[in-house]
Amino acid sequence: MGTQKKTPAGVMRTEAEIRELAYNLWWSWHPAAQQIFQELSPYVWEESNHNPVEVLQWVAPQELRARLQVPQFHRSVQFVLDDFHAYMGAKRTWMRKHAPSLAGESIAYFSAEFGLHESLRIYSGGLGVLAGDHAKSASDLGLPLCGMSLFYRQGYFQQQINSDGWQQEQYPLYDPARLPITPVLDTKGDRILVPVEIGNDTVTLQAWMVQVGRVPVFLLDTDVPNNDQRYRDLTAHVYGGDNWTRIAQEIVLGIGGVRLLRAMGIKPATFHMNEGHSAFLTLELLREQRAAGKSLDQAEAYVKRHCVFTTHTPVPAGHDRFDQGLFTAVFEAFAQKMGVGTIELMGYGRENVADTAELFTMTVLALKFCRAANGVSELHGHTSQEMWKALYPGVPMNRIPIGHVTNGIHTAGWTTATAHQFWTARLGESWTEHLRDPRFWHAALHPKTVSDEELWALRISLRRELIEFARKRLHEQNLRYGAGDTESLHRVLSPDVLTIGFARRFATYKRAPLFFRDFEWAIRTIVSKEKPVQLLFAGKAHPRDDAGKRFIQEVVNFTHRLDLFGKVVFIEDYDINVARHLVAGADIWLNTPRRPMEASGTSGMKIAIHGGLHLSTMDGWWREAYDEHNGWKVGEDTTASTEQMQDDLDAASLRAVLEQEIIPLFYQRGKDGIPHQWLRRVRHSMATLIPAYNTERMVVEYAEKYYTLPKPRT
Numbered sequence: 001m002g003t004q005k006k007t008p009a010g011v012m013r014t015e016a017e018i019r020e021l022a023y024n025l026w027w028s029w030h031p032a033a034q035q036i037f038q039e040l041s042p043y044v045w046e047e048s049n050h051n052p053v054e055v056l057q058w059v060a061p062q063e064l065r066a067r068l069q070v071p072q073f074h075r076s077v078q079f080v081l082d083d084f085h086a087y088m089g090a091k092r093t094w095m096r097k098h099a100p101s102l103a104g105e106s107i108a109y110f111s112a113e114f115g116l117h118e119s120l121r122i123y124s125g126g127l128g129v130l131a132g133d134h135a136k137s138a139s140d141l142g143l144p145l146c147g148m149s150l151f152y153r154q155g156y157f158q159q160q161i162n163s164d165g166w167q168q169e170q171y172p173l174y175d176p177a178r179l180p181i182t183p184v185l186d187t188k189g190d191r192i193l194v195p196v197e198i199g200n201d202t203v204t205l206q207a208w209m210v211q212v213g214r215v216p217v218f219l220l221d222t223d224v225p226n227n228d229q230r231y232r233d234l235t236a237h238v239y240g241g242d243n244w245t246r247i248a249q250e251i252v253l254g255i256g257g258v259r260l261l262r263a264m265g266i267k268p269a270t271f272h273m274n275e276g277h278s279a280f281l282t283l284e285l286l287r288e289q290r291a292a293g294k295s296l297d298q299a300e301a302y303v304k305r306h307c308v309f310t311t312h313t314p315v316p317a318g319h320d321r322f323d324q325g326l327f328t329a330v331f332e333a334f335a336q337k338m339g340v341g342t343i344e345l346m347g348y349g350r351e352n353v354a355d356t357a358e359l360f361t362m363t364v365l366a367l368k369f370c371r372a373a374n375g376v377s378e379l380h381g382h383t384s385q386e387m388w389k390a391l392y393p394g395v396p397m398n399r400i401p402i403g404h405v406t407n408g409i410h411t412a413g414w415t416t417a418t419a420h421q422f423w424t425a426r427l428g429e430s431w432t433e434h435l436r437d438p439r440f441w442h443a444a445l446h447p448k449t450v451s452d453e454e455l456w457a458l459r460i461s462l463r464r465e466l467i468e469f470a471r472k473r474l475h476e477q478n479l480r481y482g483a484g485d486t487e488s489l490h491r492v493l494s495p496d497v498l499t500i501g502f503a504r505r506f507a508t509y510k511r512a513p514l515f516f517r518d519f520e521w522a523i524r525t526i527v528s529k530e531k532p533v534q535l536l537f538a539g540k541a542h543p544r545d546d547a548g549k550r551f552i553q554e555v556v557n558f559t560h561r562l563d564l565f566g567k568v569v570f571i572e573d574y575d576i577n578v579a580r581h582l583v584a585g586a587d588i589w590l591n592t593p594r595r596p597m598e599a600s601g602t603s604g605m606k607i608a609i610h611g612g613l614h615l616s617t618m619d620g621w622w623r624e625a626y627d628e629h630n631g632w633k634v635g636e637d638t639t640a641s642t643e644q645m646q647d648d649l650d651a652a653s654l655r656a657v658l659e660q661e662i663i664p665l666f667y668q669r670g671k672d673g674i675p676h677q678w679l680r681r682v683r684h685s686m687a688t689l690i691p692a693y694n695t696e697r698m699v700v701e702y703a704e705k706y707y708t709l710p711k712p713r714t
């Protein structure tokens with residue numbers, strides 16, 4: 001036997017640094033970092049939904065050290081770590097240069113969900129993904145922001161579809177020790193615990209932290225041993241349970257969130273409420289001020305001065321509302337502590353304070369207690385002004401203080417490894433630092449930088465990757481029904497066919513089945529010999545939304561038809577990972593919300609960097625982005641008088657634009673087999689959309705318009 005060699009000190013240090021890296025979601029927007037964990041164990045990487053913490057728990061320390069002594073692996077690790085350390089230590093950030101007044105401050109961003117990565121399932125849809133992307137861009141820009149949310153031990157459900165096409169919900173229990181999160185501790189190393197009152201009970205909260213680059217996101221958790229079981233389960237599910245669960249979760253988020261920040265010694269200059277769920281934080285700030293001896297006027301002015309609010313819901317029915325019985329039951333002790341009656345407290349959530357029959361509305365509370373408010377697209381800003389005008393009597397509509405900041409996406413986080421490499425090879429490593437620069441992207445899309453051949457080759461690779469992914473997932477789905485014959489799976493989806501993607505929450509206003517409204521036409525179009533079309537669907541309906549589940553069933557039933565087999569597919573368990581594959585591989589991203597129900601929408605923005613084209617109703621962000629050449633529209637910039645009429649008009653428009661423009665253009669090929677006219681559109685789409693519809697532009701707008709807003713004096 002040879003002598004036992006001592007592990008070199010350099011390797012020990014690198015090992016410690018990799019372990020630290022696993023707990024910083026910086027890796028989620030750096031493909032080279034993900035590559036390291038994937039290489040360590042491709043199997044665990046896949047099985048854990050790409051979770052570096054689990055990979056490191058499966059790879060024995062001796063093995064890790066041995067691997068690190070392989071020069072090539074060590075070099076790629078060192079390269080990633082250098083990049084990571086340079087990022088974390090950067091002094092010259094956007095904030096230092098452009099918003100230095102924020103330097104000593106702190107911004108607390110509250111959101112009921114955060115969609116940061118597929119391995120951390122504490123989000124349900126677009127709102128959460130937006131919050132996650134906001135945190136990533138705040139980190140990139142160097143903003144002193146921290147996030148606040150809940151730790152959902154069972155997350156949002158996992159979706160399976162049964163043989164009747166009906167959605168089934170599973171709730172696996174996540175073990176925090178296996179997730180990229182750490183307990184929030186005090187300086188002595190003990191857990192920080194904070195109390196909140198719910199009814200006459202005091203519930204204890206603990207917290208977790210997920211590090212997102214330079215931004216920490218704190219996650220409150222009621223699953224603490226000395227809580228009653230019903231309170232321990234309170235934060236189990238994202239938007240789970242009945243109205244009591246809902247209001248109690250919102251108390252934990254809003255009131256518990258402020259108390260956690262105080263316990264950690266954080267004194268935010270700005271509390272940003274991302275949607276109304278967290279608006280109870282204003283009541284806690286009010287209570288603090290009263291307890292410090294401030295008059296009611298002073299206290300209210302203080303709260304208003306410290307809060308900003310982003311609303312996301314364009315229809316009255318979508319807003320959280322609570323009745324007096326429930327409100328009184330859960331706020332009794334809190335109101336007492338504050339020295340007010342619950343009726344008085346409820347007034348803050350009523351448009352008409354004197355109307356005791358009115359429900360308590362979270363959005364009203366947030367609007368009353370913020371120094372600035374905004375919707376998430378121009379149309380949604382106007383819709384919100386109209387919806388809440390009663391709160392601003394005598395103010396002309398265009399002066400109602402609800403502005404808008406159009407949403408975006410964190411581009412690097414949404415770019416697949418293949419596309420990332422493609423751009424890095426042509427534009428250099430630093431292309432992600434030019435996300436807001438239209439001239440950079442104009443030049444990047446010049447045929448001298450990227451030829452049609454190269455661009456088309458990228459499209460083919462991405463479409464192929466999606467099809468391989470879809471076949472693998474469909475195979476797993478089929479195995480469950482005992483129909484796992486791999487032979488026919490080779491006939492599922494074709495890499496040469498115009499590929500349409502549709503994936504998002506199956507809320508009914510998004511109208512997933514719209515393509516099939518004229519069924520004969522749909523079949524004819526899909527099975528066409530010369531110019532076929534294939535469709536991939538994915539999405540979850542909320543567990544209590546039976547109408548949404550019927551839409552899933554309708555789509556799944558199409559996939560079972562013999563003539564549509566392998567041409568229309570439904571991929572189960574939509575999440576960030578499924579989304580990333582779909583937005584990269586689809587040639588056309590279909591988005592059909594019923595106007596004006598889509599406050600902004602973001603999934604369509606994720607396709608631009610991959611060279612897909614957007615086809616959407618004129619709602620949310622698309623109404624601002626569409627310029628007649630960078631994609632296509634469904635319907636007009638108007639709203640019909642009935643839903644039925646709107647659906648008929650939009651379906652007809654969808655058929656017309658597909659049949660007359662999109663399908664012919666995709667199949668119009670040069671002698672070289674390349675659709676040059678199609679690619680012209682792709683270039684123009686990329687050049688106009690990439691530099692505008694990203695969260696870097698969005699967070700800069702928040703910083704300039706809202707975070708640095710001169711604070712009004714009391």
Ligand SMILES: *Cc1c(COP(=O)(O)O)cnc(C)c1O
Nearest residue numbers: 125126504575576579601602603
């Ligand atoms: C982007 C995204 C959404 C938002 O999709 P919309 O079409 O804007 O509603 C929802 N869920 C996931 C997982 C996403 O990645």
